Amino acid sequence: EPEVTQTPSHQVTQMGQEVILRCVPISNHLYFYWYRQILGQKVEFLVSFYNNEISEKSEIFDDQFSVERPDGSNFTLKIRSTKLEDSAMYFCASSEVGDRTPNYGYTFGSGTRLTVV
Amino acid sequence: GQNIDQPTEMTATEGAIVQINCTYQTSGFNGLFWYQQHAGEAPTFLSYNVLDGLEEKGRFSSFLSRSKGYSYLLLKELQMKDSASYLCAVMDSNYQLIWGAGTKLIIKP
Numbered sequence: 001e002p003e004v005t006q007t008p009s010h011q012v013t014q015m016g017q018e019v020i021l022r023c024v025p026i027s028n029h030l031y032f033y034w035y036r037q038i039l040g041q042k043v044e045f046l047v048s049f050y051n052n053e054i055s056e057k058s059e060i061f062d063d064q065f066s067v068e069r070p071d072g073s074n075f076t077l078k079i080r081s082t083k084l085e086d087s088a089m090y091f092c093a094s095s096e097v098g099d100r101t102p103n104y105g106y107t108f109g110s111g112t113r114l115t116v117v
Numbered sequence: 118g119q120n121i122d123q124p125t126e127m128t129a130t131e132g133a134i135v136q137i138n139c140t141y142q143t144s145g146f147n148g149l150f151w152y153q154q155h156a157g158e159a160p161t162f163l164s165y166n167v168l169d170g171l172e173e174k175g176r177f178s179s180f181l182s183r184s185k186g187y188s189y190l191l192l193k194e195l196q197m198k199d200s201a202s203y204l205c206a207v208m209d210s211n212y213q214l215i216w217g218a219g220t221k222l223i224i225k226p
Contacts, residue, residue: 110159
Protein backbone atom coordinates (compact mmCIF):
# COMPACT_ATOMS: atom_id res chain seq x y z
CA GLU A 1 0.00 0.00 0.00
CA PRO A 2 1.39 3.44 -0.91
CA GLU A 3 2.88 5.39 1.97
CA VAL A 4 3.78 8.93 2.86
CA THR A 5 7.41 8.90 4.00
CA GLN A 6 8.87 11.36 6.46
CA THR A 7 12.47 11.93 7.47
CA PRO A 8 14.02 12.13 9.96
CA SER A 9 11.88 10.24 12.44
CA HIS A 10 13.38 12.21 15.29
CA GLN A 11 15.34 15.46 15.30
CA VAL A 12 16.88 17.27 18.23
CA THR A 13 17.91 20.86 17.63
CA GLN A 14 19.05 23.84 19.66
CA MET A 15 16.78 26.81 20.09
CA GLY A 16 17.32 29.34 17.33
CA GLN A 17 18.54 26.83 14.81
CA GLU A 18 16.87 26.14 11.48
CA VAL A 19 15.34 22.74 10.79
CA ILE A 20 14.00 21.19 7.62
CA LEU A 21 11.52 18.36 7.86
CA ARG A 22 11.14 16.24 4.77
CA CYS A 23 8.21 14.39 3.31
CA VAL A 24 7.67 12.27 0.23
CA PRO A 25 3.92 12.21 -0.51
CA ILE A 26 2.19 9.44 -2.40
CA SER A 27 3.17 9.83 -6.03
CA ASN A 28 -0.25 10.47 -7.60
CA HIS A 29 -1.47 12.74 -4.82
CA LEU A 30 -1.89 16.40 -5.60
CA TYR A 31 -2.59 18.00 -2.20
CA PHE A 32 -0.10 18.12 0.62
CA TYR A 33 -0.43 19.14 4.23
CA TRP A 34 1.59 19.69 7.36
CA TYR A 35 0.10 19.14 10.79
CA ARG A 36 1.66 19.20 14.22
CA GLN A 37 0.73 17.57 17.48
CA ILE A 38 2.25 18.76 20.73
CA LEU A 39 2.56 15.83 23.11
CA GLY A 40 -0.82 14.98 24.59
CA GLN A 41 -2.63 17.68 22.66
CA LYS A 42 -4.77 18.03 19.55
CA VAL A 43 -3.61 17.60 16.02
CA GLU A 44 -3.24 21.15 14.61
CA PHE A 45 -3.38 22.19 10.99
CA LEU A 46 -0.40 24.17 9.76
CA VAL A 47 -0.60 24.49 5.98
CA SER A 48 -1.97 22.98 2.79
CA PHE A 49 -0.19 23.08 -0.56
CA TYR A 50 -1.45 22.58 -4.09
CA ASN A 51 -0.06 23.35 -7.52
CA ASN A 52 3.20 24.61 -6.07
CA GLU A 53 1.67 27.14 -3.78
CA ILE A 54 0.12 27.45 -0.35
CA SER A 55 -3.66 27.10 -0.51
CA GLU A 56 -4.45 27.52 3.20
CA LYS A 57 -2.47 28.23 6.32
CA SER A 58 -3.31 28.54 9.99
CA GLU A 59 -2.39 31.19 12.53
CA ILE A 60 0.39 28.92 13.75
CA PHE A 61 2.08 29.07 10.34
CA ASP A 62 3.80 32.42 10.80
CA ASP A 63 6.87 33.88 9.11
CA GLN A 64 9.10 31.38 10.88
CA PHE A 65 7.60 28.61 8.76
CA SER A 66 7.88 27.92 5.06
CA VAL A 67 7.09 25.03 2.75
CA GLU A 68 8.62 24.00 -0.51
CA ARG A 69 8.33 21.35 -3.15
CA PRO A 70 11.90 21.51 -4.45
CA ASP A 71 11.49 18.67 -6.92
CA GLY A 72 8.79 16.32 -8.14
CA SER A 73 8.74 14.16 -5.05
CA ASN A 74 9.80 15.99 -1.88
CA PHE A 75 7.69 18.35 0.22
CA THR A 76 9.56 20.16 2.98
CA LEU A 77 8.68 22.20 6.04
CA LYS A 78 11.31 24.66 7.23
CA ILE A 79 11.34 26.32 10.62
CA ARG A 80 13.81 29.20 10.47
CA SER A 81 14.59 29.84 14.11
CA THR A 82 13.19 27.16 16.35
CA LYS A 83 11.64 27.91 19.71
CA LEU A 84 11.11 25.57 22.64
CA GLU A 85 7.38 25.57 21.93
CA ASP A 86 7.99 24.17 18.45
CA SER A 87 8.73 20.81 20.05
CA ALA A 88 6.05 18.49 18.69
CA MET A 89 5.33 15.67 16.29
CA TYR A 90 5.06 17.01 12.77
CA PHE A 91 2.92 15.01 10.39
CA CYS A 92 2.89 15.32 6.64
CA ALA A 93 -0.24 14.17 4.81
CA SER A 94 -1.31 13.93 1.21
CA SER A 95 -4.60 13.36 -0.57
CA GLU A 96 -5.41 12.29 -4.08
CA VAL A 97 -8.19 14.61 -5.08
CA GLY A 98 -7.86 17.37 -2.56
CA ASP A 99 -9.96 19.34 -0.16
CA ARG A 100 -13.24 19.32 -1.98
CA THR A 101 -13.75 15.57 -2.26
CA PRO A 102 -12.42 14.21 0.98
CA ASN A 103 -14.05 10.79 0.82
CA TYR A 104 -10.79 8.94 1.08
CA GLY A 105 -9.35 10.91 3.91
CA TYR A 106 -5.77 11.93 4.04
CA THR A 107 -2.83 9.55 4.23
CA PHE A 108 -0.47 10.58 6.99
CA GLY A 109 3.23 9.97 7.23
CA SER A 110 4.68 8.42 10.37
CA GLY A 111 5.79 11.81 11.64
CA THR A 112 8.96 13.59 12.73
CA ARG A 113 9.41 14.13 16.43
CA LEU A 114 11.09 17.52 16.81
CA THR A 115 12.70 18.30 20.13
CA VAL A 116 14.01 21.83 20.65
CA VAL A 117 16.43 22.18 23.54
CA GLY B 118 -15.61 29.66 17.76
CA GLN B 119 -15.21 26.16 16.45
CA ASN B 120 -15.34 23.29 18.86
CA ILE B 121 -15.15 19.51 18.80
CA ASP B 122 -15.98 17.66 22.03
CA GLN B 123 -15.27 14.03 22.78
CA PRO B 124 -14.63 12.18 26.04
CA THR B 125 -11.04 12.21 27.19
CA GLU B 126 -10.82 8.54 28.08
CA MET B 127 -12.95 5.40 27.99
CA THR B 128 -12.37 1.87 29.23
CA ALA B 129 -13.93 -1.28 27.78
CA THR B 130 -13.50 -5.04 27.95
CA GLU B 131 -12.08 -7.25 25.23
CA GLY B 132 -14.91 -8.70 23.12
CA ALA B 133 -17.38 -6.01 24.16
CA ILE B 134 -18.86 -3.03 22.27
CA VAL B 135 -17.96 0.61 22.88
CA GLN B 136 -19.45 3.83 21.53
CA ILE B 137 -17.32 6.98 21.35
CA ASN B 138 -19.35 10.17 20.99
CA CYS B 139 -18.37 13.40 19.29
CA THR B 140 -20.27 16.69 19.23
CA TYR B 141 -19.23 19.60 17.10
CA GLN B 142 -19.87 23.26 16.47
CA THR B 143 -18.15 24.50 13.35
CA SER B 144 -18.50 27.21 10.75
CA GLY B 145 -19.99 25.09 8.02
CA PHE B 146 -19.80 21.37 7.53
CA ASN B 147 -18.24 19.32 4.78
CA GLY B 148 -18.03 15.99 6.49
CA LEU B 149 -16.81 14.30 9.64
CA PHE B 150 -13.85 11.95 9.92
CA TRP B 151 -12.82 9.41 12.50
CA TYR B 152 -9.15 8.54 12.80
CA GLN B 153 -7.32 6.02 14.98
CA GLN B 154 -4.01 7.02 16.50
CA HIS B 155 -1.71 4.68 18.43
CA ALA B 156 0.68 6.41 20.81
CA GLY B 157 3.56 8.04 18.98
CA GLU B 158 2.17 7.17 15.58
CA ALA B 159 0.33 8.99 12.82
CA PRO B 160 -3.47 9.09 12.63
CA THR B 161 -4.96 6.47 10.32
CA PHE B 162 -8.23 7.01 8.50
CA LEU B 163 -11.24 5.02 9.74
CA SER B 164 -14.37 6.62 8.31
CA TYR B 165 -15.98 9.60 6.66
CA ASN B 166 -19.62 10.69 7.04
CA VAL B 167 -21.24 13.56 5.21
CA LEU B 168 -24.87 12.41 5.15
CA ASP B 169 -27.00 11.48 8.16
CA GLY B 170 -27.05 7.87 9.11
CA LEU B 171 -24.87 4.90 9.88
CA GLU B 172 -21.85 3.78 7.85
CA GLU B 173 -20.67 0.27 8.64
CA LYS B 174 -17.20 -0.99 7.88
CA GLY B 175 -16.40 -4.34 9.44
CA ARG B 176 -16.15 -4.09 13.22
CA PHE B 177 -16.34 -0.29 13.06
CA SER B 178 -19.41 1.83 12.36
CA SER B 179 -19.82 5.59 12.34
CA PHE B 180 -23.03 7.54 12.74
CA LEU B 181 -23.82 11.16 11.93
CA SER B 182 -26.68 13.51 12.76
CA ARG B 183 -26.03 16.90 11.19
CA SER B 184 -29.04 18.55 12.83
CA LYS B 185 -27.71 17.60 16.26
CA GLY B 186 -24.05 18.21 15.46
CA TYR B 187 -23.35 14.71 16.68
CA SER B 188 -21.48 11.63 15.63
CA TYR B 189 -20.40 8.40 17.22
CA LEU B 190 -17.92 5.69 16.43
CA LEU B 191 -19.05 2.19 17.37
CA LEU B 192 -16.45 -0.52 17.85
CA LYS B 193 -17.64 -4.13 18.14
CA GLU B 194 -15.86 -7.30 19.25
CA LEU B 195 -13.12 -5.25 20.83
CA GLN B 196 -9.58 -6.52 20.53
CA MET B 197 -6.55 -5.51 22.57
CA LYS B 198 -5.05 -3.89 19.46
CA ASP B 199 -7.98 -1.44 19.44
CA SER B 200 -6.39 0.32 22.41
CA ALA B 201 -5.61 3.72 20.91
CA SER B 202 -6.84 7.28 20.72
CA TYR B 203 -9.80 7.92 18.45
CA LEU B 204 -9.88 11.35 16.88
CA CYS B 205 -13.00 13.05 15.59
CA ALA B 206 -12.36 15.73 12.94
CA VAL B 207 -14.80 17.96 11.07
CA MET B 208 -14.17 19.63 7.74
CA ASP B 209 -15.49 23.17 7.92
CA SER B 210 -16.78 25.50 5.21
CA ASN B 211 -13.18 26.37 4.24
CA TYR B 212 -12.43 22.67 3.79
CA GLN B 213 -10.08 22.72 6.76
CA LEU B 214 -10.05 19.85 9.24
CA ILE B 215 -10.90 20.85 12.79
CA TRP B 216 -9.66 18.19 15.20
CA GLY B 217 -11.02 17.02 18.52
CA ALA B 218 -8.59 16.26 21.31
CA GLY B 219 -9.17 12.55 20.93
CA THR B 220 -10.60 9.82 23.14
CA LYS B 221 -8.11 7.42 24.66
CA LEU B 222 -9.66 3.95 24.60
CA ILE B 223 -8.26 1.43 27.07
CA ILE B 224 -9.15 -2.21 26.47
CA LYS B 225 -8.95 -4.60 29.40
CA PRO B 226 -8.80 -8.38 29.12
